[in-house]
Amino acid sequence: MMMNLFFKIFSVFSKKPSDFLGKRKARVPKTAQDTIPFIEAYENGLFLTGKDTYTLIFAYNNIDYFLFRDDEKEDIYEKYMRLLNALPSDIEYQEFTMNTEVDSDVLYRTLLPNKDSEEKYPDIAKDYKKVIGSYIENTSVAAAKKIMLIAMTYTPQNKIDNANILFKYYQNLQQLFTNLHSETHQLGAEDVFEVLYKLYHQFSNIPFMLPKNVLSTGGRIKDYIAPSIFVFRQKCIEIGDSYTRVLFLKSYDRNIDDEFIHDLHDNNEKIVISKHLRRVDKGEAADMVKKNLNNLEGSIQKRMEINHKNGTNYIPHSLSDREKELKDLQDRLGGTGCELFEVSIFVAVTAKTEEELNELTRYVQNKAKSHQVVLDTLTGQQAKALDAVTPFALSKFNSKFNNNIKTYLLSDAAGVMIPFSHVDHFAEGGIFYGENQITKSIITLDRTQEMNANGYILGCSGSGKSMFSKAEMFDVLLKYPNDEIIVIDPENEYKLLVKYFDGSILKLSPSSPTKLNIFDIDLTVSEEGTSAIAMKSETIMTIVETAKGQELTSNEITIIDRCVKLAYQKYIQTNGDERLLPTFEDFYKLLLSAPEPEARSLAVTLEIYVKGSFNIFSGKTNIDTNKRFMVFDIAQMGEQIRAVGLQVILEYVWQRVVANKRRGVRTWVWIDEFSIMFNDGAGRTTHKSGEFFSKVYKRIRKYGGVPTAMTQNITEVLESPQARTMLANSEFVTLLQQKKEDLDAVSKLFALSPYQQLPLKSGKIGTGIIVCGRKIIPFEKIIPEDSLMYKICTTKFDDIR
Known part of the structure; x- marks a missing residue:
């Protein structure tokens, strides 16, 4: 009926679709390809998944839900509940999340030095690759990348109906996801094929590839998606060279928490979770509750008649309690903010052997039990269960005959099972900032893509400020061969870095010939x-x-x-x-x-x-000012000359930034011990250096400048109106270990939740949080002590000695 609405681009059966559809109920899949539950795909992104049934699939971004404060979590919960309440009652809605392996090739491609830099600094590049390689190896073992999709299925009810209504529904949901700070995008057919390939080949190192001429040569798409074999057993499925078992949510506590789904996925195991929801129309919901209530009241009446004959007047607690629940449900459904949902949750676990599968099953079931949830195996129904897991919003379990598989939840209960957890921050082309302390994934960020690239590094003495900033310089020098670096150094601690990167030190002191x-x-x-x-x-x-x-x-x-x-x-x-x-x-x-x-x-x-x-x-x-890495050493400049000297240096730095803009060169500027900029000498009423940087932080973005201020004491920053203005104009702030009084000030300034404060008081050097735009990221960046990078960057007295 609907074939004329779309341009067909992928035909997956040699028979006509109508021949297949007419026999679908009685047909048992004979090949691995037949098991894949879609019939046709179209260039507008829709899939034919049943007789006159169509599916639209889109991806959505994760958010750092579990780093939020309680009031922020409550806000997300309310918005997510509104999203569910807005679901049309004529669609099946599914949330699909899958753990997949971290792509090491992408990490290496993003993090390794530029080829020109490798040739120019061979020893450093070799050592740096070793340091990065250890991080990539660790994250490949400990972390998992999550694929997060939404599927909506719709079946037109008459000739006037049109499956294109799914696009309208998607646009409505898109705005609701934006309100949750989660961006969405529709998947094309080939994107979905790749997800299916990963689902059916979870231990394969061979990437998905679809030949360009597959259609013209008469090839079938499913041949490139399907594994070598599907064997459906009573309690598991043999898929190619691995084993999969599908579990379902059998029972749960009324007070199920928002960490249930996240906890099942918080590992690098092969786990897929599919949550199916259908919003029940208000009228249908009211009829269901009324019918159940009438049946229950009939049961209670019969029991009272029996009691009367026996001379008693007792009603079992289970019946009276159930009656109260139904009446409460009836009252709540009458309100405007409460909807009823038909819900089913399926969890697929995959392992290389049956023994490992059984072990993983026990692990997942125990995790669920810790949240008062029982997950059970779908015995003898693994084929239908696998269809329910795939991202096509298909569930062949009729609630009339499978009462233990589907359940009914109100909006508030359905909304608790929120799909968000933590974000992996990975910007291709960005700079390496260590490992996410929670997800164990690599962090790469591109400061220049934020509203501005202005930065601050704040941490108490010994927290790792210098190591962090020098490591950032390493990345800039190795990855961006055209960028320039200028450092204002009051502690004479950049000698080795300058030496190895062929830079220039401009030593400014009364006795210097400079x-x-x-x-x-x-x-x-x-x-x-x-x-x-x-x-x-x-x-x-x-x-x-x-x-x-x-x-x-x-x-x-x-x-x-x-x-x-x-x-x-x-x-x-x-x-x-x-x-x-x-x-x-x-x-x-x-x-x-x-x-x-x-x-x-x-x-x-x-x-x-x-x-x-x-x-x-x-x-x-x-002096030679043609080097791309210059350090102004002001350690011996002296207090009396420093105020004027800083003005001269800052004037030179600004002129360099302006000139570099004309040449198309980005300029990175680091100011160590930044507090000196707000001390122009005892008794002075003005802080000209501070005024200069306050202006620079407002304007430098237009000139391709990336300034970073480093200082120990956040309270000193907050006491200076100029420094406070600069901090307010900084989109990149690194917070390392903080003293108690500074931690209180930092937490108030950035509205940090108690969970977000934890990395700032661990006492571990090289750990903290990065505030980048709206992102708050707990990180750890430890440089191995046996590396050349560490030897160049360290400021520890014993190391230097």
Whole structure:
């Protein structure tokens, strides 16, 4: 009847579909292919799964439900219950979840160094591959990837009906899943074929492949999906070279919890769970309850008549209790927020041998018992049970004859069996951030895909901040050969990293021969209509104000602006002749020659930075700034020069970021011991370095910049309005081990649940949580001590000694 509605692309039987359908009830599958429960597939994504019955299948994303606070879980529960209540009563609805093996090839492809980097840094790349390989091996053993699907089946009731109604139903559900923060997408036929292949070949290392010319050569799709054999036994199924058993939910406690389904899947065993629901129409539900209540009241009446003859007046508790339940159900069904559902749950377990299958069965049944649930084997009905497991929303168990397989639940009870658990965070092309402490899966994230790439690393002393940040630099240098890295290092601890990656250390101290010219400029750069000279003038004003320790007067601002323009006059007239590029000393001389007394006062303030002990910024730049990895070593810069020195460094860093944008180069900037940016010297009323970074964190995204601030004390950050603003503008925050007072502040700031706080107080170095956009991820990243990577990155005194 419906064949004319779709473009048929996959024909799976040599006979006509009508010939097959007419004999379906009496037909016993003769081949493995015949066991696969769909008849035809169409290019619009629908499947013909019975006579005039069609199925639509879509995938949905998991969410970190079990990391949420109680109020957040309650919110998800309410929204999930509304989703179930919105299900049309004329469809069969199924949630399908399957544990599958982690694809090691994808992990290696994503995590290993770029080929150019392997050639450039062979020793490091070899060691890094060994470190990554150990993580991949661990996650392959301990973790499982989950396939999560929804199937909806619909049977048109008359000629006016149309199976396309499934697409409308899907669009409605799509929005409801979005409300749950879960994205969905419809599966095409080949996507479903691949899922079926994985279901029937759970221990195979051969990937699913469908030849492009399969149809033109007369091939049958099911030949590429089906295993070599299906043997249906009383209590299990032999599928190819493995054994499968399908269990069903036989009984459950009224107070079933929301961890039941998650707990069955929380392993890397071959387990599939299919939950079937059908919302019972209100009228049908009311009739069912009324009929049951009438029958029960008839039984009670008969019992009372018998009691009267025997001279007693006792009614069994089971009857009176059942009567109360039915009347309560009748009242609740009359409300607007309560629906009745026909529910059945099937659990398929697969193992390589029968002995292992029996062991896995006992494991799953014991897990279920811990949640007051009894799972039983479908003896003699394994073929029908396997159909019910597949993602086609097909259940051939008629409730009239299989009362122990299907049950009836109200919305609140059906909603408790929520399908969500934990998210695997894996962004292809992203950076490796260790192992998820809960799922044991590899974590890769791409900061640049968030609203901004701004970052913070917060943790107490010894928690692993330095190791974490250096490991991130490893990834950037090995995976992104065009990106640049700049580090501001107040502790002189990046020497080895710079040495191995052929970087450049710019050591800035009064005794250092290093010179960095404040007046270095790119005349072609402008921002929002402001010329390069105007921007440089503003920078010099900030440096002078920092040196002075007080705000500049309007006269001083005018003098500085005039002298900056005069300093660049010959350079501009000669179209940027490098020999005529001004220096801080040229600017100093212009101040001395100016007629205003304020100019001479400013010159005196700057004299120590031009003629005196802190003259490292007075001459022309004499360092190699063409390296892609540069470290500004400010460990010996001294407190008196640091405030001004930081301004010069930050000006250079910003100019580099801007210039790199024009070249299409991303710039990563790390600022170690970030608290120094908010301490411009005792008694100062302004924090110019802090102001600079506060502005940078608001603007750097547009220039391809990725800044990361590292500091020990979250309370120090929160005490500074500038730092607090930066934190609010950061989409990537790594929280390592925290002291008690800091943990309280962190938990309040990020609204962490008690469960999310646990990794922050374990006392284990290299563990914590990553807040990336809306994601909160418990992680562990431990670098093996026998690796070259560890030796390069460690800051432990004993290791260094």
